[in-house]
Amino acid sequence: MKQPVFVLIAGVALHIGAAELDPLVITGTKTAKTQDESPISTTVITRQQIQQQQASTLAEVLQAVPGLHIQEIHGQNGGELLMQGMTGNHILILKDGIPVRQSGANGTNLSSIGLSGVSRIEVVPGNASALYGNAAMGGVINLITEERRREWLTFGMNLRQNEVDSSLPSEQIFNLDHGVTFGQVRLSSQWQWHERAPYDVSPTDGSEEISGLNQWSGRETIDIQHASDLSSRLWLNIDNAEYNRDYDHVLANQAFPYRYRREDSRVEYGYRLTGGLWNIDVSGDDSYLKTIEDNLNTIDREVTRTTKAGNQQLLGQRTFMFSSHDVTTGMTLSREWMDQKAAENEVDNKQSESIEWFVQDDWYLPHRVELITGLRSQWNNDFGFQTVPNVSLRWDISDELYLRAGSGLGYRVPNLKERYYRFDHSIYGYEVLGNSDLKPELAWSSQLELGYRGLSMAVFYKDLTNLIDTELDETVNNGIDTYRYSNIGSASIVGANVSFQKVLGQYEWQFNHQWLQTEDSDTGLSLNKRPDNQTNLQLSRTIDHPWWKVQKTRLSVGADYTGEQYYQAEQSLKSPDYLLFDATISLTFSNQLQLSLKGSNLSNVQADSDQENDLRPIVGRQWSLNVIYHVY
Structure with missing residues (x-):
């Protein structure tokens, strides 16, 4: 089971030698293993599968992954991920091991994350807090841009037409992917332009349910091979999206025409130095969000809100290989800040800082057993210290029959948006307010999987404490529904998953079924939107x-x-x-x-x-x- 020949750090391949039929995965353990032998269940989506699905965004490609569910984000016309009953705020999205963060009040909008230059995607369901920290209580999605060619030039075009739509085409997406190598230096560029016309499901009601979109994004990367065991990467990502939507807001049986505009810009940057079994990452991002909601019947009623946010992170990681086990340890320092300004409210430079340390010990035991134990300690300037453990096991009962099991504690501190952000959609009849009194979430998760010849049967259970959700604040009487982030005392999620995939000659079969039951222990009711x-x-x-x-x-x-x-x-x-x-x-x-x-x-x-x-x-x-x- 041990693969000492291959070393991958944070999703960047330094040496390639495995057969494509059994791809290497890294996200589940932060060390390279073949997918079939990984002790952590990992789904791999290849570049070929992305192209076959005609997927241009992360939301589109994940829709076809068994057990995952994409749900609409109100007010953004986008998709948020639901995995094993956990929502987008509990699922960490990575690009080459670096967190992808976005502006807005909801979880990461997967519909705004393009796939240009992505060679594969690794999906790890379940608790990964011991390895990845605060935002990984529900799992990890890692987009990997590893490129093995010396030079390439690819153009892509995707045209879409809704059956009931006066716009031709309804959507159009163009991609450019280019790379060139000069000696030990490789330069690569990925650019995408995405245009979508506003879409009105019922043209007679005067409201457009889906906003028009004009988005362009680009990624520039420089890879340098300094020596056989020393390489570096410098990258810059730029993304700009403009949304527009006209609609009728009905109040007291009277329709008022409104116009909605949204500008969302983001810049991500970073540097990685990798030397054999260690790596150092320095990364950051800055985002700017501006929304305008205007009553077209008046000349002065215009609501403008702006939000500026940013994150910086320093990560150091080292793997030590011994004869019977591998130890991976590292430390992360991070800082998050946010400003929000509007006509009647302001969030002034709120900040959050944290220091995290993690260690993982991967043991290769007799009788074809692999045991992984992990521990992560986190200090946050607002919530103090917390330590979470994790243990995973894989037992190869025979060449074709295996057992995977895992259990661990997840921990997440409320982010700045949940604590301070005001998501004002009064023209829709509601608003969502942050809550500075929120407590950190805890989740004890366990899962068990049995696999045989392409058939997998798994069960999972999550015991949640202080789960953060929104609830109606009936004490506020301002003519609209006011929702406020709050902690649910305790909740539980239990589920089972059966999947089967088989290749028979020229035919490929894939089947998956997931059953899910949730409960708010305080009320006895089910959790919403699951x-x-x-x-x-x-x-x-x-x-x-x-x-x-x-x-x-x-x-x-x-x-x-x-x-x-x-x-x-x-x-x-x-x-x-x-x-x-x-x-x-x-x-x-x-x-x-x-x-x-x-x-x-x-x-x-x-x-x-x-x-x-x-x-x-x-x-x-x-x-x-x-x-x-x-x-x-």
């Missing part, structure tokens, strides 16, 4: 025999079922279940040109825009064309 059942079925066939100019054809069909979920359990408001179908045909004309056609939501399921508790998809049936051209 589907009780999810089922995914995918069937693909690859035809290698060429015909006409086509060298390879791939056909894929899929079905996704999402069960009922509570919108507001206190009022017994539920969102209905739904079933989606999709189909894709991909044509490979040469090593340079690939073309695919896709039909999404063929069952044309759409939410009722008049029912706020309807969490079904906003967009109905959609058709898309994807073209990828590799110049070299």
